Amino acid sequence: MSAVEPRPTDTAGSLVPPWPGEHVTLGGRPVFVRSDRCGIGCAVPRQRTVYVHGLAGSAMDWTDLMGALHGEFAGEAIDLPGFGESPPPADDDYGFDAQVRVVTDLLRTGPWPVHLVGNSMGAAVATRLAAESPELVRTLTLIAPALPDLRPMRVPYQMTGALVPVIGPAVYDRIQRRPPEARVRDTLATTHYDPAAIPRQRLLEAVAAERARDGHPYARRAVLETLRGLVGEYLRRGPRALWRQAARVECPTLLVYSRHDRFVHRHMATRAFWTFRRSRLVLLAKAGHVPMMELPGVVARELRAFLRRPERMGRLPDPACQPV
Template structure:
């Protein structure tokens, strides 16, 4: 199933409208869906990049506040949200290159990249590859090389399933067949939040609505698993990734939930030690998506850092 541009825009307007989002399509060797949250043009713009299994909806609780200070964009990477891959690879490196192309083609000037989870890895690689395109980097519970320790057993088992050919495909298909869209959205919240009661009901409902649309995307499982396996490969052989992190010269803020089950806080502390010039903030009693779980606290820290680094005026 391929949604025409007009249908995508109409559908997403219904999803993102409560938070001021306006849907757009860019042609980057295929359609790429992105959302414009508006904002003044006289400051360095922000581009928001979601994680594995996420979308532009991962940012709706913080984007309206950020848009009071500067122009805010949120992308759907190929294979996620309303961007179908249509033959493009969803590998981490390919998405980093595509993100830089989005900055060049759509934004047209250097940006502040915000990346959560997989989006943090993609944003870091994009920054290292094109330092002229990124004025600042905010890493939110990014996928990072892990120190030696016992991982969360549920998360470890889940990613083992993703890694296995055929097994991963069957597990993904079974999950979609046996769960409603509301259950799929709730499952993601339970995985990423310390306290699921903090979830905004409108955001969860929007996630369920997006899940319903994506049921018509025949290749979504293959696209997801290609991205997941690429991420695992980068982390399994992290030398190039570690070098890319070392090469980043832009001001960098690392925000990490202390009780993140997907990326251990130990990985964030290890990265902070390796990069003492970064600003690192460990957020207590929150999980993998603090921008959704504790949006007010998230914005307070981010805006203070952006002001301190003179990237934008708050």
Template sequence: MTSSVARWGGTSRYADLDGPVHYVDFGGPPDGPPMVLVHGLGGSHLDWSLLAPRLADRFRVTAPDLLGYGLTGPDHRVSTIPANVALLNTFIAEVAGGPVTLIGNSMGGLIAARQAAAHPETVERLVLIDPALPVVRRSRPDVVATMLLGRLALPLGRTILALGRRGRTPRQEVRETFVRCCADPSRVPESLITALAELVELRTPGFDDAFLASARSLLTINGNRRKAWSALHDITAPVLLVHGEQDRLVSVASAREAARRLPQWTVDVLPGLGHLPQIEAPDRVASRILSWSSRPPERSRPR
């Protein structure tokens, strides 16, 4: 199976990393620094199809599908956060070459942050786009999103996922996702909606199990707020955190709390954008990343 990313300048490839792992090579200068893009919960390489071409003039850009997502089947592998950190570490070493500029969105931001903390030698810079940060007590999380994640933690999670898709076409599933994740879903190009709907039809048999394993792992990690915040202090690479002010899945209050706790980070709140700013406003996000990454990197000391 291959992805329809050619329209955005990408080439679909596979690597054997303890089993087949699909990734997209978006090209870039042969001698350019490597960049790896990590998608979020329920996402895939297509989450980067609008942003990646805008970064490929300077970087060699690749975007893997995590275990059980996109075109990477889970096979014998689980899809917890630690398992995907291990996959990312191997991908950087064997495919991208390091150290890399690492970018993660949502759950991918949590995975990227854990990679940077555990393997600092592999990450030159870290960009977190609406990352899955711990909930701030004084914030007002979106009721629908909170209920959905809470229900997935139950033993009947797989049944809940199946019922949620009943009577919906792949295109309707995709549109509903963007309604939930974007401040203005009309900004999403039809070409991307079509590509995502086609990918839903190719969904691997283990997708639901992978989704549930990832969601439960994420909830467990961020449920221990003190430990989750503490882990972020171990990151020594320069960090840019970009967050949509109207994000309903990860409250902007969490990004502002990160700015307070981690003053060495650069935190940009983008008005008028939701959980997927790289899709809603790829030009704005690319411009911010390119401007920030042009500065000489300065590593901080872990606590």
């Protein structure tokens, strides 16, 4: 394991606008997929890299990381059904396996295996995909992965409270009636180590996205039902339990955890390190739950080095990277 402190050069450079995208149909489900555009200075061919956001996130969560890596890695970021610019699924299935299927279908639309990158719930989705469809995944990168952990942490327990019949949804609805600016401010305070460092452009984009969400009648159900599916995975037992599947992942895996994550306990990093067979662990010293947004330059540096030489990972964890 390495504990990483940001350095003055660890910025993503000037901010890029959100990457363009298009609606595509995957397994009968219409979704929106953003892709980077390679200009002057891009290596050809670039390696296909697919990004999966977390609960209540969107493809825009990956804007800066994709920008930092696009010269070498061809990025695609999906809006999961009901999030971002993707409409709700016609069958109203927001279950965890439904999310896995739509990402699997995306991978099959282009050359594979791919570099698969996920954050939070998206990392859990990526874990199951890598375990059950190993032929599609060349490398796996999990950033603050929401793998099952039943120890009490205030923020996840508050979120789970939204599933309590009648009372939970009513409280959630009351929160959602607050101004978009207030909701964004509270979200950033929860997910970031230093919300004051967020660039104004990104803040304005977040508020605009929140306002757009308010115009979608399905937005509330998308969040609550997707959360319900994730909670179900935390309670799952048997061969498809996520930790048991993590132990079966064959491809090289980069694990990125943060000391100040209020959703995923940093001590879970040790368990993940020893569970994934071919893993490298990076612990970020000053980041929260979405380090790819907060420290894109730092994450890009670690991810670039990993993706360039994934074959250096042995079948078992490298003793030089043991957790400290």
